[in-house]
Every structure is written in structure tokens, then in C-alpha cells.
Amino acid sequence: MATSADVVGRAREIADEVLFPAALRVDGADRVPAAQLDLLASEGYYGMAAPAEAGGLGLSWPEAAALVETLADGCLTTAFVWLQHHAPVRAVADSPRPGIRDRWLAPLARGEHRAGIALAGLRVPDAPMRVTPVDGGYLLDGQAPWVTGWGMIDTLYTAALDVSGDVHFLLVDATAAPTLAVRPLELVAVRASATVDVHFDQHFVPAERLVDRVPYADWSRSDSSGSAMNGFLAIGVAGRCVRLLSPGPAAEALAAELDAVRSGLLTADSATVPTARAAASALTARAAAALAVQTGARAVLLDHDAQRLARESVFLLVFGNRPVIRDALLADLTAPAPAPKIGQVAGQSGE
Structure with missing residues (x-):
């Protein structure tokens, strides 16, 4: 049986030999090639x-984080689509509802059935996703923004609020219908993630698709700090930038910071996740900028990885952010630079 070290080691091979060589091609595609996602499924x-x-x-938490980081180092778009699958898996594994685990967990774990998430509809203050119980099931109404993997997933793990203030989590078929419409989003990066807005109009979901029901206040508390795991997408992209830099002081300094930021994410609790996430995104932006500067004019050519990684770093500045992450990141990015020493202006030492 493969050990966790084997799993991450094999992921490194896939990242370097399959994902990274194809990343520029995937960047210009309409969706992630099925062969890449099938490969991840075949590896478990x-x-x-x-x-x-x-x-x-x-896997343990550090092992899972290493897997996410490694795949994102190879191709952020592929890793981004794949990562959506795991919140539904965890929810199904922990579901208190009869039959959910038995019916859904094994196919999801094998990747035979692939899932995405439609949770952001709860974060629309004035018009959250709504759910209404009816005979035999539920009706969904509203818009779920930022749904990733459309056309590459079978099921949407969808959250909606009822009139009593409880959140219902439902497994919805990821198929367009008269009561379920999608609007593609044109992203600056990870375009092949096929990210869309999904609109529900009295969309019926059978009762046996209910995974869980929790008070909105409980969900809001757990959601407010964001996911530490998402930060490892940024760590992966930053790591690739550092690996592409020529050896020297810049690469060494960024590599040391990468180790520190990774450690911070691994040890973060709910109170410190926002600052750890902000540090990861800020580091990725600096690493991508350093790679572009070192690469020179070729970095603005569409056939060069430096420009792809720079665009991905912009995406990671805003992906999955909560207000507390945004505020910490803005503070990091706008902190005053140290004042130059007298006599060291304009590159002159003054000696």
C-alpha cells in the first residue's frame, strides 16, 4: 500500500512531467483536459x-496540504478544479443523514463521481440563496456565484437558507435545465476552470439529496476566516516561481520566506488563518513579480510561463478572500517600504 510520502512523491512527478509542461496550453483552453483530471482520479x-x-x-492535514501545493505548482487551473471536490467529500463523510454516506462517499472518493461547490450564494447579503421545503424535496431559488468546473463535475454541493434561518446543504445535479441556468465568467487567469454563475429558479431537489442542515450563525462563524487549504494553491504557485528563478540572493530570500509562510499556514488556527492566507497571497505576488523582472521582456509574451504565473498571482490575491483576509492583505501590500539610507539613492553607494 502506498505511503503518504509515495502519494506526494508521485504528485511531484505528475506536476513536473505532466502538469507544468501543459500549463500554458491549459491556460488557453476552454476547460481542463479530461485526461489530466482522470489521471488524478487514477492516482486516488x-x-x-x-x-x-x-x-x-x-491523509493528515500536512500531507493533504503538501498534495495541494504540489499539484498547484504544476498547474494552478487543474489543481483549482480538483480542489473543489473535497469539501463535498468531507461533508458526505460527516453527514448525519441516513443513506448519504453509503450512497455517495465511495464513488466520490474514487473520482468516479466528481463534485463542485455552490456555497457563495450564502455570502450575498441582500439576496442569499433560498430553499423552500415542498412535498418530496426542496425548491432552490437565487444565484450561486463563482461555481468552478462546470462541464467537468457531476454534482454541486449547494448551500441555501430557509425562512427559519437554517442552512440546507444539498447535492444538486450539475446539469443545465429550465430551472437551472449558468453564465460563464471571463477570468484573467484559470480560464479553463470553467467558472460560472449558476441561477436557480424554483429548482427541485429530492429530499434524499439533503446532506446536512445547520443554523446560519454556526455556518457563518466557520466561514468567516476562510480556508487555510486554499492558501496552499498560492504556496504552490509561489514555489514554481521560486524554482524558475535563477540561483542567487533573490531566489534564496523568497525560498526562505516560502518556508516560513508554509509553516504559518500549517499551524494556523481560526484566528490566524486570515493573516496566514494574506501572507501566502502577498508572497505569491512578489515571487511572480520577481520572476517577471528577472525574465525581462520575454515575460510579457503569451508563450512564456512568467506572464501566466503573474496573472495567476493576481487571481490568488482575491480568490476565496473574506473581509479579514482582504484587510490583512491590503495592510501587507501597502506597508511603507524602508526608507533608503542617505547616500544610497538611485543605486549609488555614496562611497
């Missing part, structure tokens, strides 16, 4: 969040 990576007894990898 769709079971990252599933317990071993259910056919999952049974």
Missing part, C-alpha cells in the same frame, strides 16, 4: 479528503 487523489476505510487516502 480525488479521495484526499475521504477516510481510508471508505477508499480514500486518509
Whole structure:
């Protein structure tokens, strides 16, 4: 049986030999090639969040973080689509509802059934996603923005609020219908993630698709700090930038900072996740900028990885942010630079 070291080691091979060489081509595509996602499924990576007894990898938190980082180092777009799958897997594994785990967990863990998330509809203050119980199930109404992987997933793990203030989590077929419409989003990066807005209009979901029901206040508290795991997408992109830099002081300084930021994310709790996430995004922006500067004029050519990584760093500045992450990141990015020493202006030492 493969060990966790084997899993991450194999992911490094895939990142370097399959994902990174194809990343520029994927960047210009309409969707991630099916062969890449099928490869991740064949390696068992769709079971990252599933317990071993259910056919999952049974990885610890640091091991799972290393897997996310490694795949994002190879191709952010592929890793981004794949990462959406794991929140539904965890939810199904922990579901208190009869039959949910037995029906859904094994196919999800094997990657035979692939899932995305439609949770951001709860974060629309004036018009959150709504759910209404009816005979035999539920009706969904509203818009879920930023749904990733459309056309590459089978199921949407969807959250909506009822009139009593409870959040319902439902497994919805990811198929267009008269009551379910999508609007593609034109992104500056990860375009092949096929990210869309999904609009529900009295869309019926059978009762047996209910995964859980929790008070909105409980969900809001857990959601407010954001996901530490998402920060490892940024760590992966920063790591690739550092690896592409020529050896020297700049690469060494960024590599040391990368180690520190990674450690901060691994040890963060709910109170410190926002600052750890902000540090990861800020580092990625600096690493991508350093790579562009060192590369020179070729960095603005569309066939060069430096411009792709720079655009991805912009995407990661805003992806998955909450107000507390945004505020910490703005503070980091706008902190005054140290004043130059007298006599060292304009590159002159003054000697």
C-alpha cells in the first residue's frame, strides 16, 4: 500500500512531467483536459479528503496540504478544479443523514463521481440563496456565484437558507435545465476552470439529496476566516516561481520566506488563518513579480510561463478572500517600504 510520502512523491512527478509542461496550453483552453483530471482520479487523489476505510487516502492535514501545493505548482487551473471536490467529500463523510454516506462517499472518493461547490450564494447579503421545503424535496431559488468546473463535475454541493434561518446543504445535479441556468465568467487567469454563475429558479431537489442542515450563525462563524487549504494553491504557485528563478540572493530570500509562510499556514488556527492566507497571497505576488523582472521582456509574451504565473498571482490575491483576509492583505501590500539610507539613492553607494 502506498505511503503518504509515495502519494506526494508521485504528485511531484505528475506536476513536473505532466502538469507544468501543459500549463500554458491549459491556460488557453476552454476547460481542463479530461485526461489530466482522470489521471488524478487514477492516482486516488480525488479521495484526499475521504477516510481510508471508505477508499480514500486518509491523509493528515500536512500531507493533504503538501498534495495541494504540489499539484498547484504544476498547474494552478487543474489543481483549482480538483480542489473543489473535497469539501463535498468531507461533508458526505460527516453527514448525519441516513443513506448519504453509503450512497455517495465511495464513488466520490474514487473520482468516479466528481463534485463542485455552490456555497457563495450564502455570502450575498441582500439576496442569499433560498430553499423552500415542498412535498418530496426542496425548491432552490437565487444565484450561486463563482461555481468552478462546470462541464467537468457531476454534482454541486449547494448551500441555501430557509425562512427559519437554517442552512440546507444539498447535492444538486450539475446539469443545465429550465430551472437551472449558468453564465460563464471571463477570468484573467484559470480560464479553463470553467467558472460560472449558476441561477436557480424554483429548482427541485429530492429530499434524499439533503446532506446536512445547520443554523446560519454556526455556518457563518466557520466561514468567516476562510480556508487555510486554499492558501496552499498560492504556496504552490509561489514555489514554481521560486524554482524558475535563477540561483542567487533573490531566489534564496523568497525560498526562505516560502518556508516560513508554509509553516504559518500549517499551524494556523481560526484566528490566524486570515493573516496566514494574506501572507501566502502577498508572497505569491512578489515571487511572480520577481520572476517577471528577472525574465525581462520575454515575460510579457503569451508563450512564456512568467506572464501566466503573474496573472495567476493576481487571481490568488482575491480568490476565496473574506473581509479579514482582504484587510490583512491590503495592510501587507501597502506597508511603507524602508526608507533608503542617505547616500544610497538611485543605486549609488555614496562611497
